Amino acid sequence: NAGVTQTPKFRVLKTGQSMTLLCAQDMNHEYMYWYRQDPGMGLRLIHYSVGEGTTAKGEVPDGYNVSRLKKQNFLLGLESAAPSQTSVYFCASSYLGTDTQYFGPGTRLTVL
Amino acid sequence: AQSVTQPDIHITVSEGASLELRCNYSYGATPYLFWYVQSPGQGLQLLLKYFSGDTLVQGIKGFEAEFKRSQSSFNLRKPSVHWSDAAEYFCAVGAGGYSTLTFGKGTMLLVSP
Numbered sequence A: 001n002a003g004v005t006q007t008p009k010f011r012v013l014k015t016g017q018s019m020t021l022l023c024a025q026d027m028n029h030e031y032m033y034w035y036r037q038d039p040g041m042g043l044r045l046i047h048y049s050v051g052e053g054t055t056a057k058g059e060v061p062d063g064y065n066v067s068r069l070k071k072q073n074f075l076l077g078l079e080s081a082a083p084s085q086t087s088v089y090f091c092a093s094s095y096l097g098t099d100t101q102y103f104g105p106g107t108r109l110t111v112l
Numbered sequence B: 001a002q003s004v005t006q007p008d009i010h011i012t013v014s015e016g017a018s019l020e021l022r023c024n025y026s027y028g029a030t031p032y033l034f035w036y037v038q039s040p041g042q043g044l045q046l047l048l049k050y051f052s053g054d055t056l057v058q059g060i061k062g063f064e065a066e067f068k069r070s071q072s073s074f075n076l077r078k079p080s081v082h083w084s085d086a087a088e089y090f091c092a093v094g095a096g097g098y099s100t101l102t103f104g105k106g107t108m109l110l111v112s113p
Helices: none
Strands: A004-007 A010-013 A019-025 A031-038 A042-049 A065-067 A073-078 A087-094 A107-111 B003-005 B010-014 B019-021 B024-026 B032-038 B044-050 B056-058 B064-068 B073-078 B087-094 B101-103 B107-112
Touching: A004 A087, A019 A031, A019 A087, A019 A107, A031 A073, A042 A065, A042 A073, A042 B101, A073 A087, B003 B087, B003 B101, B010 B019, B019 B107, B024 B073, B032 B064, B032 B073, B032 B101, B044 B056, B044 B064, B044 B073, B073 B087
Parallel strands: A010 A107, B010 B107
Antiparallel strands: A004 A019, A019 A073, A031 A042, A031 A087, A065 A073, A087 A107, B003 B024, B019 B073, B032 B044, B032 B087, B056 B064, B064 B073, B087 B101, B087 B107
16 A cells, blocks of 8 residues: 655756656545645645546646546646746645545656 | 644754644634644655544644634644654645645744754
8 A cells, every 4th residue: 555656756857848747546535636845835736636537726726737537646747847846746635625635755846 | 715824934842842833724614624744855744633523632643732713723732842753844724525725834843952
């Protein structure tokens, strides 16, 4: 039982490049989330999903896209990376919206 | 919409001393409240949560928190801090149902010898 896993763990991009972050959970959770964590800002919700095939915008969605084609996977895409997207990205999952969220180990992304 | 305030950015506590981390929330009805801990380089781990019932909740690692509706607070406490408790602590609030959580900006706990 791996819980929530994220790949990759680290990534360096140049401005304008694209990439996809993968989140996988094996707990059969309905809800999945993508957050970004920046110093002094806490966790801010980028996008979330309440079930397979559905996605919704969070607090800071601009510049990101997501997809949830399978219940266990939640992908976060950056189409044209910008230095402002340098951050640590966390994926989480929960059974319902206000249940305990289980977090992955994070992906540290640097955009040069 | 709900919001969370953690007034203290950093707190330093001597090992063996007691700890209280403050959390104030804004929400009109009874909130769902959480405390998470994040060790350096790690994801967040749930310490405890309050949904309803007894306003004093016990969590892992000897932590407890008390929900005070009149003060809109959910402060985290521990009677005796260990060096391994040094980490960042996040309070979060949810509105119930299909809503998402709102996290505070975090409090960094430093433990001195």
